[in-house]
Amino acid sequence: MLAEWFRHLTTPCPTHLKKMGYLKELIAIEARHGRQRAAWASHLEACKKLILEAADAVKPGRVAVLGSGLLLDVPLRELSEKFSDVRLVDIFHMPAVEKRVAGLANVRLVTADLTGLAEATFAHVNEGRTGALPSPEIDAGIVADCDLVVSLNLLTQLPLLPMGWVQENSPAYDEDALRSFARGIVDHHLEFLLSLPGRVCLITEKQRAICDGGDVLQEIDPLFGSELRAAQIKRWTWNIAPRPEINRHIDLSFRMAGIADLKG
Numbered sequence: 001m002l003a004e005w006f007r008h009l010t011t012p013c014p015t016h017l018k019k020m021g022y023l024k025e026l027i028a029i030e031a032r033h034g035r036q037r038a039a040w041a042s043h044l045e046a047c048k049k050l051i052l053e054a055a056d057a058v059k060p061g062r063v064a065v066l067g068s069g070l071l072l073d074v075p076l077r078e079l080s081e082k083f084s085d086v087r088l089v090d091i092f093h094m095p096a097v098e099k100r101v102a103g104l105a106n107v108r109l110v111t112a113d114l115t116g117l118a119e120a121t122f123a124h125v126n127e128g129r130t131g132a133l134p135s136p137e138i139d140a141g142i143v144a145d146c147d148l149v150v151s152l153n154l155l156t157q158l159p160l161l162p163m164g165w166v167q168e169n170s171p172a173y174d175e176d177a178l179r180s181f182a183r184g185i186v187d188h189h190l191e192f193l194l195s196l197p198g199r200v201c202l203i204t205e206k207q208r209a210i211c212d213g214g215d216v217l218q219e220i221d222p223l224f225g226s227e228l229r230a231a232q233i234k235r236w237t238w239n240i241a242p243r244p245e246i247n248r249h250i251d252l253s254f255r256m257a258g259i260a261d262l263k264g
């Protein structure tokens with residue numbers, strides 16, 4: 001915990017991203033992966049396998065991975081061998097990721113907010129505004145020329161921190177307003193993916209389950225009511241936090257959906 005706090009303090013990162021929790025999340029994922037390596041292995045393998053399956057179906061030109069994060073679920077070597085241009089897109093790239101790709105001439109890190117509203121939401125709340133919350137918007141230009149775009153364990157993450165920032169710091173928005181803000185962000189990302197000219201591969205959690213052994217105590221819809229539609233969906237479970245990760249009494253798992261061809 002102390003080590004995570006120290007890294008948060010010493011890693012240079014834009015103020016709004018630090019305050020909203022983006023850096024904290026990345027540091028926490030790395031730490032949790034360190035503790036849950038065995039539990040996460042099959043999920044990470046399933047992600048890499050599906051991405052390579054999608055890659056096999058397109059010509060070896062340009063590929064973009066949205067939500068590349070720590071690259072835990074990215075088959076980086078294979079993508080850099082197959083494609084001439086590999087773009088790893090995230091709102092923030094950790095220094096370790098910058099180092100890891102430094103020697104790969106055809107791999108580049110693209111820093112972009114894929115909701116387009118994180119900074120505006122930060123300012124909206126800080127200035128005490130009470131009107132409509134910012135709307136999602138994205139510059140499609142960053143990936144529009146790609147033969148393959150992979151949205152990787154990102155969709156359900158997009159609304160969480162903007163929504164959390166509003167919830168914690170503004171009394172002006174009730175539960176319904178927050179849910180509708182979150183749903184708008186999820187829908188916008190799906191519409192954006194569907195609007196792209198190349199092949200799109202989508203990997204996302206579809207449902208969160210809090211369990212006590214075989215008993216499901218609570219199910220949470222991380223898509224806020226949005227539906228995934230595709231001809232073929234692969235399903236698996238990501239045991240993201242088996243006990244005692246959260247506490248000694250519960251396990252958290254994500255029911256995953258992997259779609260190699262979202263528009264197929």
Ligand SMILES: C[S@@+](CC[C@H](N)C(=O)[O-])C[C@H]1O[C@@H](n2cnc3c(N)ncnc32)[C@H](O)[C@@H]1O
Pocket residue numbers: 022026029067068069070071072073074089090091092112113114115116118152153154157158
């Ligand atoms: C659960 S992680 C995905 C796992 C990641 N591929 C890995 O191996 O670490 C979600 C990623 O989405 C990124 N992210 C969250 N909100 C974002 C946004 N608005 N724009 C771009 N990336 C975002 C986070 O920084 C994080 O790297």
